Amino acid sequence: MGLFDKIAGAFEKKQCDICGGEIGMLGNKKLENGNCCKECVKKLSPWFTDRKHSTVEEIREQIEYREQNREALKDFHETVSFGEDSSLFLIDQQNRRFVVLPRSNVDIYQVNPDIIEFDQVREMKLDMSYSSVEEKIMRDGQRVSYNPPRYEHTFNFYVKIVTDHPYAHEHRCPLHARSLKVHTAGPKMNRSYRLDALEDLTRFLDYYPPINYRDRVQVDRELDDCYYFAHMGDEICRTIMRG
Numbered sequence: 617m618g619l620f621d622k623i624a625g626a627f628e629k630k631q632c633d634i635c636g637g638e639i640g641m642l643g644n645k646k647l648e649n650g651n652c653c654k655e656c657v658k659k660l661s662p663w664f665t666d667r668k669h670s671t672v673e674e675i676r677e678q679i680e681y682r683e684q685n686r687e688a689l690k691d692f693h694e695t696v697s698f699g700e701d702s703s704l705f706l707i708d709q710q711n712r713r714f715v716v717l718p719r720s721n722v723d724i725y726q727v728n729p730d731i732i733e734f735d736q737v738r739e740m741k742l743d744m745s746y747s748s749v750e751e752k753i754m755r756d757g758q759r760v761s762y763n764p765p766r767y768e769h770t771f772n773f774y775v776k777i778v779t780d781h782p783y784a785h786e787h788r789c790p791l792h793a794r795s796l797k798v799h800t801a802g803p804k805m806n807r808s809y810r811l812d813a814l815e816d817l818t819r820f821l822d823y824y825p826p827i828n829y830r831d832r833v834q835v836d837r838e839l840d841d842c843y844y845f846a847h848m849g850d851e852i853c854r855t856i857m858r859g
């Protein structure tokens with residue numbers, strides 16, 4: 617097939633193999649053996665990532681299951697919840713199951729989060745990303761180091777979940793909306809292994825505390841935020857893995 621045919625093919629109107637509706641221009645979502653429209657894709661599990669390798673039959677089954685899940689949400693009652701401005705975990709400890717909403721201010725029936733049984737969880741752990749950059753200042757038209765040098769450390773905390781659920785296999789749930797920053801002044805902290813970065817930074821600050829009071833207060837608050845979300849992640853994992 618020539619390039620022209622490929623382009624023409626992309627603009628050709630197709631039919632959705634799931635709902636039978638017409639697929640608009642460039643709105644086609646490929647399946648392994650057919651086509652799917654955007655509206656039908658929206659009905660799939662929020663954590664589902666394997667659409668292109670799913671057959672028309674598998675997608676039909678999933679959409680049927682999704683409607684049952686939406687019904688079952690009416691009987692879902694959390695006994696405890698975790699989450700601030702990002703992922704919201706609703707956990708029903710009595711019936712040993714949970715759901716995760718992407719944010720707290722969404723309609724649960726619209727998002728239709730998959731109900732996951734505790735026993736379906738294979739792996740669940742606090743996950744984190746860490747990076748640091750030196751902050752510089754403009755002096756005589758050049759970016760130069762502060763004296764002593766300043767660094768900005770960036771943390772993001774997640775709960776990583778791997779399950780046996782047929783459609784919600786794996787997800788990394790962010791625990792806060794904005795990256796957390798910690799600011800230090802002094803030598804460069806030695807490169808840290810990701811998961812130890814927060815402890816390393818705390819030890820580092822024992823050696824090189826901020827010089828003035830206001831910076832000390834700010835850094836304490838920044839570290840507190842990091843520990844708050846790290847502990848929240850641990851608590852979520854404990855509640856589900858030991859529940």
Ligand SMILES: [Zn+2]
Nearest residue numbers: 632635653656
């Ligand atoms: Zn459709």
